[in-house]
Amino acid sequence: MNAQLQKLYKNLLESYVLEPKEDHLYSAQRLSRWFIDQKIPPEELVNYHINTIKTIFPDIPQQVKSSFDLLLEVMISYGIAYQESEKLIDRHKQLDHEIDVAVGMQQTLLPVSPPQLNEVEIGVISVPANRMSGDYYNFVNHSEGYLGIAVSDIIGKGIPAALCMSMIKYAMDRLDMKPLSPGEKLRGLNTIVERNVDPSMFITMVYGVYDSLKHEFCYASAGHEPGLLYRADRQEFVELEAKGLVLGVNPKTDYEEYKIQLQVEDAIILMTDGVTECKVEDGFLTRDELLKTIQDCIHLPAQKAVERIHHKLCERTHYELSDDQTILIVKRNA
Amino acid sequence: MNMTVQTKQIEDQGVTIYVEGEVDVYTAPKLRESLMQHCETEDLVRIDLSGVNYIDSTGLGVLIGAYKAQIATEGKLIIIGMNERIKRLFQVTGLDSVIQIEENQEGGQA
Numbered sequence: 001m002n003a004q005l006q007k008l009y010k011n012l013l014e015s016y017v018l019e020p021k022e023d024h025l026y027s028a029q030r031l032s033r034w035f036i037d038q039k040i041p042p043e044e045l046v047n048y049h050i051n052t053i054k055t056i057f058p059d060i061p062q063q064v065k066s067s068f069d070l071l072l073e074v075m076i077s078y079g080i081a082y083q084e085s086e087k088l089i090d091r092h093k094q095l096d097h098e099i100d101v102a103v104g105m106q107q108t109l110l111p112v113s114p115p116q117l118n119e120v121e122i123g124v125i126s127v128p129a130n131r132m133s134g135d136y137y138n139f140v141n142h143s144e145g146y147l148g149i150a151v152s153d154i155i156g157k158g159i160p161a162a163l164c165m166s167m168i169k170y171a172m173d174r175l176d177m178k179p180l181s182p183g184e185k186l187r188g189l190n191t192i193v194e195r196n197v198d199p200s201m202f203i204t205m206v207y208g209v210y211d212s213l214k215h216e217f218c219y220a221s222a223g224h225e226p227g228l229l230y231r232a233d234r235q236e237f238v239e240l241e242a243k244g245l246v247l248g249v250n251p252k253t254d255y256e257e258y259k260i261q262l263q264v265e266d267a268i269i270l271m272t273d274g275v276t277e278c279k280v281e282d283g284f285l286t287r288d289e290l291l292k293t294i295q296d297c298i299h300l301p302a303q304k305a306v307e308r309i310h311h312k313l314c315e316r317t318h319y320e321l322s323d324d325q326t327i328l329i330v331k332r333n334a
Numbered sequence: 335m336n337m338t339v340q341t342k343q344i345e346d347q348g349v350t351i352y353v354e355g356e357v358d359v360y361t362a363p364k365l366r367e368s369l370m371q372h373c374e375t376e377d378l379v380r381i382d383l384s385g386v387n388y389i390d391s392t393g394l395g396v397l398i399g400a401y402k403a404q405i406a407t408e409g410k411l412i413i414i415g416m417n418e419r420i421k422r423l424f425q426v427t428g429l430d431s432v433i434q435i436e437e438n439q440e441g442g443q444a
Contacts, residue, residue, distance in 0.1 A: 155391045200366065200399030202391075204427065223427035245428035249398055273391070 001040050001048060005031075009045075010052050017056060041082055043075035099159070103131050106162050109169045114303070115139050117147050117212045119334040123302030125310050126326040134161025135272045135326040138172055142179050145212045151270040151328050152205040153224065160201075167196060168203060182207045182220035186244065186255040190222065193248040202248040206240075206270055215262045215332055220255040222247045225276045228291075230298055232265030237291050240268070267298055267331040274323030280316050289316075302329045337361035337386075339368045348378025348410075354385030357393030366396045373403040377410065384415030394423065401433050412436055 001009075008031060016024040035045060050068040054060065114122035126135050134155070140148030152168060154161040171192040175185055185207050193203055206227055208219030219227075223246030229238045244255045262268070278285040293316075297308040306327045313325065337355035344350075349372050357365055372379050379400065383389070389397075397413065404411040414436045416424065424430040 153391070155395045198399075199402040200395040202395060202398055202427075223429070225426060243428060243431075245431060246398075249402070249429070250432055 001035075001038070001044055005034060005038065005040070006048060009048065013049065013052050014056055017053075039086065041079040043072060043079040046072055046075045099131055102159070102162065106132055106165065109166055110137065111139050115141065115147060117210065118145065119215070119332060120147075120210065120212050121302040121331045121333050122149075122329070123304070123306040123331075124326070124328040125306040126324070127310060127321065128324045129274065129321040130158055132158050132162040133324045134158070134165065135274065135324040136165045136168060137326055137328055138169070140172070140176050142209060146179075147210045147212070148176075148182075148185070148207065149210060149270070149328065149330065150205055150207045151224065151227075151272065151326060152203055153272040153274075153324075153326075154203050155201050164197065164201060164203065168193070168205075181257060182209060182218055183255040183257045186220050186222045186247070187253065190245075190247045190253050190255075191251055194251040197248050202246040204246050204273075206242070208268075210330060216259055217262065217268055217330070218257055218259045220244060220257045222253075222255060225271060225273050227271065228269040228294070229260055229262075230267040230269065230294070231263070232267070233263065235295070237269075237294070262332040264332055264334060267302070267329055269294060269298075270326075270328040270330075272324060272326040274321065274325040275313065275327055277323070278313055278317060278325075279322040281318070285313070285316060298329075298331075302331045305329055305331075337364060339365055341368065341372065348380065349376045350380040350382055352382045352385065355387075357386055357389040357396070359390060359392040362390075362392040362396045365393065366399065369396060369400040370403060373400050373407075373409065373411075377407075378412070379404060379409065380412045380414055382415045383413060383417075383420060386420065387417065389420055389423065394427065394429070397433070398429070410434070 012024060012027055012031065015021075016028075050072065054065070110126065114124050124137055126133060126137060128135070134153060136150070136152040136154065138150040140150070142148055150172065154164045154168070168189065171189055175188045180188065186205065189205065202223075204222055204224040206219060206221045206224040208217050210217050219240065219242065221242035221244045223244060226242065227240040229240055230236075231238060240258070240260070242256070242258050245253045260268075276290065278290070293309055293312050297305045297312070300308060306329050309327055310325060314321070337353065337357055340352045342350045342352070351368060351372065353365060355361065369379070369381070381397065381400070401411045403409075412434045416435065421430075424433070424435065
C-alpha cells in the first residue's frame with residue numbers, strides 16, 4: 001500500500017474512531033474502490049488497520065491484540081482467494097480477447113456478399129446464438145451461369161463448431177478445383193470429414209447448383225433440414241425432400257441428386273435447424289408459423305426478406321436465440 | 335431440465351440403457367460417459383429413449399459416437415422407443431439408414 005493511501009486511511013480511521021460520522025463511512029466506501037484498483041490484498045489492509053489502531057490506542061488490552069493476530073490469520077486465506085480470483089479475471093480477459101480474434105477470423109471464412117447472377121436474386125443472413133457460429137454457407141462459381149450454393153450446420157455451437165467450420169471451408173476450396181455435381185461434392189466432403197473429426201462430431205449440409213440459363217436447381221443433402229421451394233403462382237411452399245446421411249458417419253455414403261425447376265418469382269429457401277427448430281417460450285415454433293413468417297416476407301427483395309424473417313424470429317424468441325440461425329433465399333426475378 | 339440414465343443387464347443379451355429427460359449440450363456428457371463405458375464391454379447395446387422428449391445435435395452426436403464404437407468392435411447398437419420428433423430427426427439426418435431402430439416392446443423401463 002503506497003504512502004498516500006496509508007495516510008488517507010489513517011486519517012479516516014482516526015477521525016471515525018474519535019468522532020464517528022456517517023460521512024466517514026461513505027469516504028471508506030470510496031477509499032475501498034481505490035484499494036481494489038491498486039490490487040491491495042485484504043490481509044495487507046487489515047494489518048495496516050491493526051497497526052494504526054495500536055498507534056492510536058497504545059493501551060489496548062493484550063486480549064484484544066491477540067484477537068488481531070487471529071483476524072490477520074483469517075484474512076490471509078481471503079487474500080489467497082482474492083489473488084486467485086484476480087488471476088481468473090486476467091485469464092478471462094485474455095480468453096475474451098482470443099475469442100474476439102477468432103470471431104474476426106471466422107467472419108473471413110464466410111463470403112462477404114452474395115454473388116450476382118442473371119435474373120436471380122440471392123439473400124443470406126447468418127447469426128450466431130453466441131459469439132462464434134456453427135452455421136456455414138458458401139457460394140461456388142462453377143462456370144458461366146452456374147452457381148454452387150452450400151448451407152451447412154456443424155454439431156454443437158461455439159469454438160469446437162467454429163474450428164470444424166474452417167475445416168469444411170478448406171475442404172470445399174480443395175474440392176472446387178474441378179466442377180463436381182452436388183452428389184459428388186458431398187461424397188468428397190464426407191470422406192474428408194469422416195477422416196478428420198471426433199467420432200461424435202458430424203456436419204449436415206445441403207449443396208446445390210443453380211443453372212441460371214435453365215433456372216434449374218440440382219441439389220443433394222447430407223442430413224440437412226429440408227429446404228423449401230416457394231411456388232409464387234400458387235403461393236404455396238413445397239418441401240425439398242432429400243435423403244442423405246450426415247457428413248462424418250460412414251465414409252462409403254452416396255448422395256442422391258434431385259432437380260427442381262423455378263418459374264418467375266419462385267424462390268428456394270435454405271435454412272439451418274436454428275430456424276426450423278426455433279425454441280420459443282411455449283415450446284418450438286410450429287411449421288405453420290414458420291411458413292407464415294416466410295410467406296409474409298417472400299415478396300421483398302431477397303436480402304431484405306432474409307433480414308425481415310430473422311427479425312420476426314428474434315421478436316418471437318424475445319431476442320434470445322438458442323441456436324445459430326442461417327437463412328438463404330434464391331429468388332428467380334425474370 | 336435434467337436427464338437420468340439407468341442400465342439393465344441381462345446375461346448373454348447385452349445391456350439396455352434407459353434415458354429419461356432432455357439430451358442436450360449440458361446433459362450429453364453424462365450420457366456419453368455411460369454409453370462409452372458399455373460400448374467398450376458389450377456386444378449388444380440397446381438405448382431406450384421412451385423417456386426422452388428432446389434431443390439436440392450434441393445428443394445425436396453422442397448416439398453416433400456410440401454407433402461408431404460398436405461398429406469398430408463389430409458390436410451392435412439398437413435404439414428403441416423414439417417419439418415422433420426424434421424419429422423425424424433420425425429421418426432428416428439419414429441416421430435411420432445406418433442405426434437399427436426398433437419400437438419399444440417391453441412397455442417401458444423395467
